[in-house]
Amino acid sequence: MEGMGLLAAFEQMYGTSQQEVKVFFCPGRVNLIGEHTDYNGGLVFPCALSYGTYLAVRKSQDNVLKFASMNFDYKEHAHLDDLDRKRDGGAWVNYPLGVIQQLRTKGFQPSGLELLYTGTIPNGAGLSSSASIEVLTAFALNDMFQLGHNRTEMALMSQRAENQFVGVNCGIMDQFAVAMGKKDHAIALKCDTLDYELVPVVLGDFRIMISNTNKRRGLADSKYNERRSECDAAVTYLSEAGKISFLCELSLDEFQARQHLIPDAVIRKRALHAVSENARVKTAVACLKAGKLEEFGQLMNASHDSLRDDYEVTGTELDTLVEEARKIDGVIGSRMTGAGFGGCTVSLVHKDAIQAFQQQVAVAYTARTGLVPDFYVACVGDGAMDITGL
Ligand code: GLA
Numbered sequence: 001m002e003g004m005g006l007l008a009a010f011e012q013m014y015g016t017s018q019q020e021v022k023v024f025f026c027p028g029r030v031n032l033i034g035e036h037t038d039y040n041g042g043l044v045f046p047c048a049l050s051y052g053t054y055l056a057v058r059k060s061q062d063n064v065l066k067f068a069s070m071n072f073d074y075k076e077h078a079h080l081d082d083l084d085r086k087r088d089g090g091a092w093v094n095y096p097l098g099v100i101q102q103l104r105t106k107g108f109q110p111s112g113l114e115l116l117y118t119g120t121i122p123n124g125a126g127l128s129s130s131a132s133i134e135v136l137t138a139f140a141l142n143d144m145f146q147l148g149h150n151r152t153e154m155a156l157m158s159q160r161a162e163n164q165f166v167g168v169n170c171g172i173m174d175q176f177a178v179a180m181g182k183k184d185h186a187i188a189l190k191c192d193t194l195d196y197e198l199v200p201v202v203l204g205d206f207r208i209m210i211s212n213t214n215k216r217r218g219l220a221d222s223k224y225n226e227r228r229s230e231c232d233a234a235v236t237y238l239s240e241a242g243k244i245s246f247l248c249e250l251s252l253d254e255f256q257a258r259q260h261l262i263p264d265a266v267i268r269k270r271a272l273h274a275v276s277e278n279a280r281v282k283t284a285v286a287c288l289k290a291g292k293l294e295e296f297g298q299l300m301n302a303s304h305d306s307l308r309d310d311y312e313v314t315g316t317e318l319d320t321l322v323e324e325a326r327k328i329d330g331v332i333g334s335r336m337t338g339a340g341f342g343g344c345t346v347s348l349v350h351k352d353a354i355q356a357f358q359q360q361v362a363v364a365y366t367a368r369t370g371l372v373p374d375f376y377v378a379c380v381g382d383g384a385m386d387i388t389g390l
Helices: 002-014 094-105 129-144 151-166 173-180 220-241 252-261 265-289 293-309 316-326 351-369
Strands: 022-031 046-060 064-069 075-079 112-119 185-190 195-200 206-212 331-337 344-350 374-377
Touching: 002 046, 002 112, 022 129, 022 173, 022 344, 046 129, 046 173, 094 129, 094 151, 112 129, 129 151, 129 173, 151 173, 173 185, 185 265, 195 265, 206 316, 206 351, 220 252, 220 265, 252 265, 265 293, 293 316, 293 331, 293 344, 316 331, 316 344, 316 351, 344 351, 351 374
Parallel strands: 064 112
Antiparallel strands: 022 046, 046 112, 046 185, 064 075, 185 195, 206 344, 206 374, 331 344
């Protein structure tokens, strides 16, 4: 369906030609548990969503890349000689341009292209709309120009695009999840080695409910980079008792034995979150495999509390949404998902409680914050794919 509307819009925008129009899809993701552990070399446990970003793309004869989106009234024409220049004001086109720049460092020589994007992921909601655009672009160009990169390489190039071109120092979780996702599976990914395991998401009568605070993530990028620097500082202090490269190399016991080396109480709390969250993910993966859903839910709750108290990336809106969710009978776990500072929560909700959840949480959340939330029952989908002709 999405593909059909997109093709019609593509022809309306760029006209017809002999060249084939190809259509690609890349999902967003929701992280079940394991927040701010990826850049600390730890475990994460995300899954790809059925929501995502679509791209219709065709080669052209001129030396221009034409970018347009059905979601925004913004177009950009980038001449092939001018692809490495970042565009102003956080323009979304910097995501594909950053990826193209990365592909070029590996020898890619683009021709002219006409590109039209459209997406069903709410922007800025912490569901990886940016990673989705990045990996979608990498996947499409890799396919059309037969570049031979595998999915892990495309995820890494997309992460580098975001780090170096867009300027957000993100870890690998989002790009990896949207590249490698598998329907009805979550990805237990060890971020220092990129070893991963696909774990079936078998939830019986429970559903994954995503609740959007609809709070714009104001200073999110600069605060995100600030947390990363705090973790780097913690690694330096803790290395006095033996070199480590990442916080998540330490078990909770090892961290506790060394934490006195961190003189700053705030940095100590940040490090405690990373180390304790890593331990929670390990247990949570085992719980999901064993069908221990109540225990999984408790770990989700503990994850949120640690992100609120030790990592301090939640804020009133996320905390309120989580508090109200936990009051509903049939909710066994609720936490923020993604970077924080706004965006979404993820909750495990009994199927018979979904209606009550949406009604009661919405009323209470609006009364307390003045904002109107959105709810989506998540379907766990596949990673990036070619959907031409589907
Ligand atoms: C954002 C980043 C990820 C990860 C999460 C927090 O989504 O892009 O790399 O760090 O925040 O877990």
